[in-house]
Amino acid sequence: MINFNGTLTETPQFSAHNRGMLYGDAVFETIRYSGGKLFFWEDHYFRLMASMRILRMEIPMGFTLEDLQDELLKVVEAENLKDQAASLRLTVTRNEGGKYLPEDNNVSFYIFAKELKDPFFTLTEDHYEVELYKDHYVNADLLSTLKTANKIIHVTGSIFAKENDYANCLLLNTNKSVVEALNGNLFLVKGSTIKTPPLEEGCLRGIIRKQLIEIIAKLDEFTIEEAAISPFELQKADELFITNAIVGIQPISKYRKKTYTNTVAKNLLGKLNAKARLG
Known part of the structure; x- marks a missing residue:
């Protein structure tokens, strides 16, 4: 209907x-x-x-x-x-x-x-491998932050991911920084610092991105940083995860030769669900 x-x-x-x-x-x-x-x-x-x-x-x-x-x-x-x-x-x-x-x-x-299927956000621990998609780039501008019907990069990137047996791809912007995934925002965990690209890099103004930035800012054990992410940082990270309004938090398990934990993602998912119930 x-x-x-x-x-x-x-x-x-x-x-x-x-x-x-x-x-x-x-x-x-x-x-x-x-x-x-x-x-x-x-x-x-x-x-x-x-x-x-x-x-x-x-x-x-x-x-x-x-x-x-x-x-x-x-x-x-x-x-x-x-x-x-x-x-x-x-x-x-x-x-x-x-x-x-x-x-x-x-x-x-x-x-x-x-x-x-699930009433609240759940975290899957299935194998979830990603790769960079470099055929086309996201413009680092205001229009790229909007959820418009102009999603051809995400469409072609999704086809690339399927053809190469990746669960998802990470998109680069015109500055060659990692800006987001095909279907959500990207967060990188290194030690006690959690990074996500700023809107100025052209990432989507994500709803769950906003919620997690607010949640992390209130935690004593972590520091949230909105900063450009270089492709070279990906393999040095402890965790990578993707966020969107339907899945909530999706941990990345592998990028090239690097495998990741999901401890921080699990911790944040509980807090996200609590906020959703109150919201």
Whole structure:
């Protein structure tokens, strides 16, 4: 079931002139639902609003925090997922018309949901090997921090990973720094320091990234540092892990000849789940 501009339907009518399809002129949020609530919904909402403003989309009067939450929960109810865990994708596209220059800055939206197995974030200890993806690079600029429909680097990188039997790939920016994974933000642990690339490097303004930075900043045993990560640092790290709004924390077990522990990731996952329950 799809919520298309507030109407539930199994057959939404998408025009061939949809700007999201023609130009990637769209933004989206992927949100975890469990226990009757949307995890970190306020952060998702304000990131969406900021992205729409940066892309000069008109924000409808009905796009309030409460109203959009209701639209998301309508899909949960329609899919009989109220007592389950689910991921929801909310996509906002600029209305059709024009070529590169839009004729209309108003927007449409659609939402769909998919059932998840686990009610909270869980940590897998399965083998999880990554490699650098160097065919294309992420621009170190503001647009790269937004969750837009322009994800062709992530698509081609995912194909590369599958063809070469990697669980994921790490992306480099135009400065040749490691900026993120294909599907989330990157954290590096070395001793008592935990590093993650700053937004200025072009990494996604991740929701779980934000939560973990806040969590780590309150811990006495670790120091959080937002700093560029060189590829040479990867094999010197004690741990590497990836974060996103659906998985939570995904430890990396191997990069080239280096294998990693996941002690810090386990510790942080418990704190993340606690924050999600309170949030």
